[in-house]
Amino acid sequence: MNISRRHIMLLLPAAAIAWEHVLAGTPENSPNFRATDHWWGMLLDITKCIGCGSCVRACQNENHVPDDYFRTWVERYVIRDWGFEHIMVDSPDGGKNGFPPPSDNTGKSFFVPKLCNHCADSPCTQVCPVGATFHTPDGVVLVDQTYCVGCRYCIQACPYGCRYFHPTKHVADKCTLCYHRITKGLTTACCEVCPTGARQLADLKDPADPVHEFLKTHSVQVLKPHLATGAKAFYNGLDGSVR
Amino acid sequence: MEGFMYPNEVELQWSVLIVLYPFLTGLVAGAFILASLERVFRVEEVKPTYRLALLTALAFLIVAPMPLQLHLGHPERSLEMLLTPHRSSAMAMFGFVYLWYLMAVLVVEIWLDYRKDIVEMAQSSTGLRRVLYRIMTLGSTNISPEALSLDNRVGWVITIIGIPSAFLLHGYVGFIFGSVKANPWWSTPLMPVVFLFSAMVSGIALVMLVYMLTCAMRKVSIDMRCLDTIAKYLFYTFIIDFTLEMLDLIHRIYEADESFRSLDFMMHTKLFVSQIVLQIFLGTVTPLILLALTQLFPLPVAVRKRIYAFSGCCTLIGILAMRWNVVIGGQLFSKSFLGYTTYKMGFVTREGLAPAIVLVILPFIILYVLIKLLPPWYEELPTPNSASAAD
Numbered sequence: 084m085n086i087s088r089r090h091i092m093l094l095l096p097a098a099a100i101a102w103e104h105v106l107a108g109t110p111e112n113s114p115n116f117r118a119t120d121h122w123w124g125m126l127l128d129i130t131k132c133i134g135c136g137s138c139v140r141a142c143q144n145e146n147h148v149p150d151d152y153f154r155t156w157v158e159r160y161v162i163r164d165w166g167f168e169h170i171m172v173d174s175p176d177g178g179k180n181g182f183p184p185p186s187d188n189t190g191k192s193f194f195v196p197k198l199c200n201h202c203a204d205s206p207c208t209q210v211c212p213v214g215a216t217f218h219t220p221d222g223v224v225l226v227d228q229t230y231c232v233g234c235r236y237c238i239q240a241c242p243y244g245c246r247y248f249h250p251t252k253h254v255a256d257k258c259t260l261c262y263h264r265i266t267k268g269l270t271t272a273c274c275e276v277c278p279t280g281a282r283q284l285a286d287l288k289d290p291a292d293p294v295h296e297f298l299k300t301h302s303v304q305v306l307k308p309h310l311a312t313g314a315k316a317f318y319n320g321l322d323g324s325v326r
Numbered sequence: 327m328e329g330f331m332y333p334n335e336v337e338l339q340w341s342v343l344i345v346l347y348p349f350l351t352g353l354v355a356g357a358f359i360l361a362s363l364e365r366v367f368r369v370e371e372v373k374p375t376y377r378l379a380l381l382t383a384l385a386f387l388i389v390a391p392m393p394l395q396l397h398l399g400h401p402e403r404s405l406e407m408l409l410t411p412h413r414s415s416a417m418a419m420f421g422f423v424y425l426w427y428l429m430a431v432l433v434v435e436i437w438l439d440y441r442k443d444i445v446e447m448a449q450s451s452t453g454l455r456r457v458l459y460r461i462m463t464l465g466s467t468n469i470s471p472e473a474l475s476l477d478n479r480v481g482w483v484i485t486i487i488g489i490p491s492a493f494l495l496h497g498y499v500g501f502i503f504g505s506v507k508a509n510p511w512w513s514t515p516l517m518p519v520v521f522l523f524s525a526m527v528s529g530i531a532l533v534m535l536v537y538m539l540t541c542a543m544r545k546v547s548i549d550m551r552c553l554d555t556i557a558k559y560l561f562y563t564f565i566i567d568f569t570l571e572m573l574d575l576i577h578r579i580y581e582a583d584e585s586f587r588s589l590d591f592m593m594h595t596k597l598f599v600s601q602i603v604l605q606i607f608l609g610t611v612t613p614l615i616l617l618a619l620t621q622l623f624p625l626p627v628a629v630r631k632r633i634y635a636f637s638g639c640c641t642l643i644g645i646l647a648m649r650w651n652v653v654i655g656g657q658l659f660s661k662s663f664l665g666y667t668t669y670k671m672g673f674v675t676r677e678g679l680a681p682a683i684v685l686v687i688l689p690f691i692i693l694y695v696l697i698k699l700l701p702p703w704y705e706e707l708p709t710p711n712s713a714s715a716a717d
Contacts, residue, residue, distance in 0.1 A: 153333045172330035172664055197332075206508060212420070213403070214412035232406060233399015235339040236417050242508035244332025244661055248339060253399030310507055326662040 113266045121221035122288040123260055124315030125274070126297060127196050129322075131281035134159055134194035138273035138282060139179040145261065145272035152247040153177040154258040155198040155273050162324055163190035170324050195318075195325050196282060198273070199224060199245040199258035200306065203313030207237035207246060207257075216255065222287075222315065223262055228254045242310050260284075285317070329665025338657045338669050341677040342650075343393035346685055348499045348521060349649045350390040353689075355496035355522070356529010357383040358432065358488060363559065365485040371555035377702030378540065379533045380436050385693035387428055393685055394420075397677060416502050427495045431488040437462075438481040440700050442469045458699075496525040503652060510585035511656040516574050523567035528645035530560045535638040536693070538631070544703075550627055554620075557634050560641070561617040568610050571648075588663040596658050596666060601651045609644010613637035 134157055142148060142155045157178030161171040175182065178194070185192055201224050208216045208224060215231040218224055226237075231254035238246040238255060249256040261271035269275070270284045285294035297303075297319070304321040305314040318325075327336060361379035363369040395401050408425075411418035437444075445467050448459035497518040504517025534556045541548045578586060593601055616637045620630055654669050672678030 151333075156333050158330075170664065172662070174330070174333055177333045206506075209414045210417060210506075211412055212415045212418035213406040213410055214415075230403070230406065231400065232403045234394075234397070234417060235399075236415070236502075238334075238339045239657075240506055240508055242661055244335045247334040248337070248399065326664065 115268065116266045118220040118266075120288060121286050123201060123222050123265065124285045124287055124294070124317060125198065125201075125260070125271075126283040126285050126294055126303075127316060127318050128281045128283075129193055129195060129318055129320040131279040132157070132194040132196055133279055133281075134178060134182050135278060136178045136181045137276045137278060138196060139177050141272040141276040142258075143179070145264075146259070148256075149250055151176075152250070152256070154245075154256075155196065158195045158197060158325075159185070159192060160195060160322065160325060161185050161187065161190065161192040162322070163187065165189070191322075193320075193322065195321075196273075197243065197245070197306075198316060199260070200243055200312065200314035200316040201258075201260055203315065204311065206240040206242065206310075206312060210236045210240040212236065219262070223260045223265075224257070225259055225262060226255050226257060228252060228256070231255050242307050242312065243314075285315075287315070327665065327667050329660070330662060331660040331665045331667055332662060335660055336667050338654070338667065340653055340657060341397065341669075342654075342671055342679065342682045343397045343677050343685070345646070345649045345653045346393045346682055347390065348496075348503075348653070349528070349646050350386050350393070350685075350689070351499050352496055352521065352525030352645065352649075353529050353532050354383045354387045354390060354427075355492040355525040356527065356531075357386070357533050358492045358529070359526050360530050360533050360556070360559070362485050362489050362492075365482060366489065369555065371551050372559075374549050374552045374704060375533055375537050375556065377436075377439065377700075377704075378537055378697075379529075380432065380439065381696045381700065381702055382533055382536055382689075382693055383529075384432050384436060385689040385696055387424075387432060388692055389685060389689045391420075391424060392688075393682075396681060396685075416498070416505055419498065420502075423495055423498050427491050431484060431491050435481055435484045435488060436700070437464075438477045438484065441466065441477055442474055443700070445469050493522060497522045503656070508661060509656050510583070511589060511659070512652065514574060516570060517652075520567070520570045520574060523563060523570055524645050524648055526563045527560065527567050528642060530556060530563060531638040531641040531645075534560065534634060535642070538635055538638075540697070548631065550630070553634060554630070557617060557620060557630075557637075560637075561614070561621060564610070564614055564617065564641070568614060571610075585659075585663055588659045588666075592655065592659055592666060596668070597651055597655050600647045601655070604647035605644050605651055608640055609647055610641075613640045613644070 136157060138155055139153065139157060142153075146154060148154050155177075156174055158172055158174045159178070159182050161173075163169065163171075173182070182194075201222060203218075203222065205216075205218070205224050208218055211217075211231075212234060213230060213232055215227045216224065216237050217227065228249075233248070233253045233255070235248055235255065238248060241257075246255055246257045248254075261269070261273075264271060265284065271282075274282045274284045283294070286292045287294065294317075298317065301319050303317045303319055305317060306321075306325065307314075357379045360372065361376050361383070364372050364376045395404060398404055407418055408421040411421070441463070444459055444462045446469070448456060448463055448467075451459060500518030500521030503512040503521075504514055506512045534553065537556070538548060538553070578589065613636075616633045619625065620633055625633070657667075658669065659666050674680045
């Protein structure tokens with residue numbers, strides 16, 4: 084077979100695409116995982132959170148989150164009994180190393196762990212101009228970092244402040260609900276290390292998941308319900324003051 | 327930082343470059359709408375600025391996407407917005423709206439309007455200029471009265487399409503901000519309308535200033551009938567713009583929803599200078615009062631000229647401050663409404679003050695080149711001598 088220069092020129096782009104495909108490799112195997120069988124969310128029990136910051140540390144280690152940026156963090160609310168209007172909130176270094184004792188012990192104080200709410204109608208996915216942010220069939224909001232243009236519209240659109248601009252990759256970054264773990268039957272890093280079980284991964288499509296019993300028997304709330312984002316981070320014992 | 331911010335909120339995401347984006351596109355839309363006054367609405371008084379307004383719009387439109395491109399984390403991927411746009415994203419439409427406006431409206435209208443001149447200049451000039459003009463004729467050298475009359479009719483249709491397109495171009499920019507429900511400072515259906523009228527105000531003011539400046543540079547007298555008419559339109563659109571902005575403000579104050587305390591605090595502190603002093607008093611109330619004086623009293627020409635020049639400058643400062651207050655102001659408070667951050671602008675950084683200044687000066691350089699290439703003056707049609715003198 085005679086291959087002319089003309090043929091080579093025609094074949095080169097196809098070869099380049101093929102080579103890129105080879106370099107991309109095959110996706111990791113998860114033979115027992117079918118995305119359509121799951122609908123992921125998380126249960127966060129404020130009455131159980133002790134503000135130890137283990138979840139924040141575990142997340143940063145597991146997902147190589149850069150310093151000063153957070154895929155999950157813990158907030159401490161202090162509400163004095165004489166001034167519901169003056170809420171004091173702090174989250175030193177995202178609560179990574181726990182919290183110093185509060186300056187004032189009157190009133191109530193509690194911890195609120197935060198992470199991406201993996202909203203079913205997520206504003207971040209809606210606004211992404213190239214579709215780099217997307218919903219997986221099992222209800223997790225992910226960012227394709229090889230596709231994100233770095234316009235940061237999604238960061239503006241997230242009402243919960245869960246996204247950040249990765250300082251070295253120059254793309255939007257956020258909690259993946261440890262998708263690399265949950266698709267292998269594991270739980271998330273933050274749930275794994277929580278010493279009090281305040282955080283629990285929930286599969287809303289799995290009838291055997293204890294989340295169903297919990298939702299039936301507790302007053303559970305999501306953050307900023309008026310924004311109708313379809314948030315799937317369900318909070319037990321959520322005070323009305325939490326934003 | 328004061329109070330509590332969500333930890334990822336401390337860093338501002340949209341910089342001074344994103345302030346320039348609505349500012350520059352606003353000038354484009356406003357300048358085009360001024361040009362359409364003559365073409366569609368037959369306001370003959372503004373004829374001397376017709377071509378100048380079109381060239382101004384083109385110069386600013388060329389620069390408008392540059393701040394966005396500079397701002398992107400991965401500018402090399404920006405074409406994906408055109409190739410694989412995400413249909414639910416307001417931002418994904420930018421490329422299409424922009425290209426439509428540039429290629430289907432502005433360039434076509436300018437070409438049709440200048441076609442006769444281009445053909446004549448292609449015949450009368452020499453050297454490189456001749457080659458350039460010949461390319462610009464796109465092979466269409468028929469300048470018979472029938473052909474020119476057809477140009478004129480097609481141009482009229484293009485302007486008719488152009489007016490809603492100009493509204494779309496800038497109303498759409500307002501929608502990008504107005505549709506972010508997470509941010510109460512932005513989220514209002516009034517945003518596109520306010521953006522549109524402020525765009526018209528800024529564009530009219532800019533063309534008025536450019537007209538005065540070019541007259542001074544060319545040492546020709548200003549057509550006061552034209553200038554007075556432009557100032558009158560500036561005054562009227564400004565009243566609508568100010569009314570809408572005040573409606574938005576009064577509505578927020580009266581409704582006083584959960585974000586009000588936070589936004590109110592911000593207006594009294596971090597945005598006091600840019601919002602109250604620059605935008606409202608210097609940039610809106612001052613030019614409105616001065617322009618009202620010119621409408622109410624028969625002032626001498628010299629006074630009117632000075633008032634127009636001063637009001638024009640104040641207007642542009644005010645509209646730039648308005649864009650600043652929307653873009654930067656919308657990121658200074660926490661979405662928890664419990665704290666505030668500060669914007670630290672770099673100087674010679676990718677998104678700093680230096681590139682912002684360059685991007686504001688660049689359209690004027692492009693406009694200078696465009697004016698040299700396509701003289702917008704009606705009194706002197708270019709001859710071979712004047713064309714070579716311009717070199």
